[in-house]
Amino acid sequence: MLNIKYILTYLFIFYFSFLLTAQINYSNGNSAYISESYNGFRQVTVGAGEMVYTYNSSKKQYLCNNFVLLPIKDDLVNGVFVDTNFFLGMGNFTEVSDDSFQWDDSFIVDNSEFDVINMFVSPVSANTMHYAKTIQVDAMSCYTDNCFVFIDSPDSLMAYPESSILAGFYNLWLGEELIDAGDIKNSGTNLFVSQQQLDTGIYNSYCVETYGSGWRIPTDLEVGHFNDLEGNTNGFDLAYMGVSSDYMWTSSLFKTYAVKRWPVQINSGYWENCAGFLYVGNRVRCVFPGTNNDFSTVKKIEKNNVEVFPNPSSGKIKLFTKGNKISEVEIVSLSGKKVFKLNGLNNLEIEIDGTNWCKGFYFLIIRTHYEGSPVIRKLVKI
Secondary structure, eight states: OOOHHHHHHHHHHHHHHHHHHOOEEESSHHHHHHHHTTTTOOOEEETTOSOOBEEETTTTEEEETTEEEOOOOOOOTTOSEEEGGGSTTTOSSOOOOSSSOEEEOOOSSTTBTTBOSSEEEOOOOSSOBOHHHHHSTTOOOOBTTBOEEEEOSOGGGBSSTTSSOOSEEEEGGGTTTEEEEESTTOSSSOEEEEOOBOSOOSSOOHHHHHHOTTOBOOOHHHHTOOSSOOSGGGOOOGGGOOSSOOEEEEEEEOTTOTTBEEEEETTTOOOOGGGGBTTSOBBOOOEEEGGGOOGGGSOOOOOOEEEEESSSBSSEEEEEEESSOEEEEEEEETTSOEEEEEEEEEESEEEEEOTTSOSEEEEEEEEESSSSOOEEEEEEEO
């Protein structure tokens, strides 16, 4: 008869071996990539399926044999995956497409946060949209002096968290959301790139809304323009090409005009000046940058603790902040209309009379003497 001590030891070892080898299950591929960036990219399953995905640290991909797990939010058994043999940018049996995911493993500027290697590239959007909708999917119509968007996910989960342009309320027509990247293309002109949110918030970007956290629109460097000349012989990346003649948005500013961004013709790489006005409808490809999806290592930006009371309010409201004093308060409606602004402050507490405001939702944009992004609070007027 076996000794009970040996049986218990065997069961103990078996149990903990099972715990160590069991895969973590996620509802979709996007959750797997984002959550495992905090946990070292363990083996995972998706949608309670039988496929076990192992992370390839050089490619920044979850793989099961020759299948790549896509980092999108569709809840399906085994997630959404693609055969590497037919994955443009990886396989030999691939062709340019408007409606399939593709892979970008090239770069023009080495070690630049504005030109990232190893990225998933989405299909071309079914619909055209003006530029503001790429930054905030439910943005209002974008015309002269009326191109406001909220970038509202945590500062640490921005596309470029080290920038001074972080969460806030911005007028794209004035280029307020643009980051000066310097003359990294050696073209004699500084490159400007739009800040974007990578996480969900009150107002999602088009890419986050469509595919999930971590997705954004690419810069012109990533799409492949380098020397500001036209045509696909100047570095246009096949990962972004398609078969349609539509123009596609990138997040980069065209030269020095604050009212334009880089659009590129999908099937050729040809860009056109007149296609870049903010109110023009262009299509979108989104990217999920593998080298940027380690959310656990990004810089954490200190936030001010600002309280608004009462909220909802029918009249006067008070703003309190702990630590850094308030320097400016701006209040805008959902449509982007400015209803109140007060600057030149140096207060820990201020009172605002909103008695005559219309009922509805407003946003308080509060800046302090702390050199960080503004604090945004939602206010309900009843």
